[in-house]
Amino acid sequence: MTASRLRVLGTYFSRSFCNASSSASSTSSEQGSSLGSSVSSRYASTLLSLARKEGALDKITKDVKQFRSLESDHPDFKRFLQDPTIPKGEKQQLVQELLKREQFSDLFQRFVGVIEENRRMENLSSIVGTLDNMLRGDKGQRVAYLVTASPLTEWQICFLRKRLIRRFFPDDPETELEIHVKKDPSLISGFTVQVGERFIDLSYRKEMRDVKEALRQS
Numbered sequence: 001m002t003a004s005r006l007r008v009l010g011t012y013f014s015r016s017f018c019n020a021s022s023s024a025s026s027t028s029s030e031q032g033s034s035l036g037s038s039v040s041s042r043y044a045s046t047l048l049s050l051a052r053k054e055g056a057l058d059k060i061t062k063d064v065k066q067f068r069s070l071e072s073d074h075p076d077f078k079r080f081l082q083d084p085t086i087p088k089g090e091k092q093q094l095v096q097e098l099l100k101r102e103q104f105s106d107l108f109q110r111f112v113g114v115i116e117e118n119r120r121m122e123n124l125s126s127i128v129g130t131l132d133n134m135l136r137g138d139k140g141q142r143v144a145y146l147v148t149a150s151p152l153t154e155w156q157i158c159f160l161r162k163r164l165i166r167r168f169f170p171d172d173p174e175t176e177l178e179i180h181v182k183k184d185p186s187l188i189s190g191f192t193v194q195v196g197e198r199f200i201d202l203s204y205r206k207e208m209r210d211v212k213e214a215l216r217q218s
Contacts, residue, residue, distance in 0.1 A: 039123050040199075043054065044131035047111050057135070059105040064101065064132045071125060082122045092116045095186065129194065142169070143178045145194045149187040168195045170198075 051060040071078050080086070081095070095116065097111045129145060136143050144164055147171055152160070161177050169175045176193075187203035194200075 005131040026105075039120065040126040043111075043120070043123070043127045044134055046101065047107075047131055048134050050107060050111070056107050058103060058133075060108060061135050062160040063104050063108040064128055064135060066104065067108075067128050068132060070102075078125055082123050084122070088116070088119070091121065091189060095121075096194070103104060126194075133195065140173055142182065143195070144168075146179055146181045146191055147184045147187065148181065149183075149185055149189045151183060163194065164193065166200065 009139055017205065047060065051057050080091075083091075092113075095112060099112060113123065115121060115127065120127075133143055133145070144161075146157075146160065148182045157179060162177055163176050164179075165173060165175055167178070187205050188208070190203035190205075190207075192199070
């Protein structure tokens, strides 16, 4: 992590509730799965439209790549975004300082500011992921983001790729679908997958949540 990132995020990482943030992150993750693609797609579509209007597609593409690299290299950053115990003003200041120091485009910074004002920071990762899919779709690239409870074999990934192509691209069975796989034990079993704006949750965690909700309403 660069020195600037350490300065910006140092306040968070040194706080006494750092260990407790993992449980809060898990709760946010469950809520994010149910909110799923509707919130992410709405915000991502808005930013994509603005980028086209302002002729800033190349800048936004670079921003998305840089943001996803930051999340991938430093998981604590994602937990920081999702931690509900951090006061809104403090989180906004730290995030905006980070984006400025890392030279994200003005459009991306303004957009994240809107997300902060609307109290949707816990969805920022999903929004950027959806936007990444949309940008790739514009270039003719097709990508699926697969999150599984346990590691998959190459055979299982190949099988899932064929099933996903059949479901999402029935008119183009020979299409190339790039799959990014991530492990999340909190799903318990099963998987979630996002292709463009479409999101499917076939995890046991979701089944348990649905059962609890049904019992609560009965």
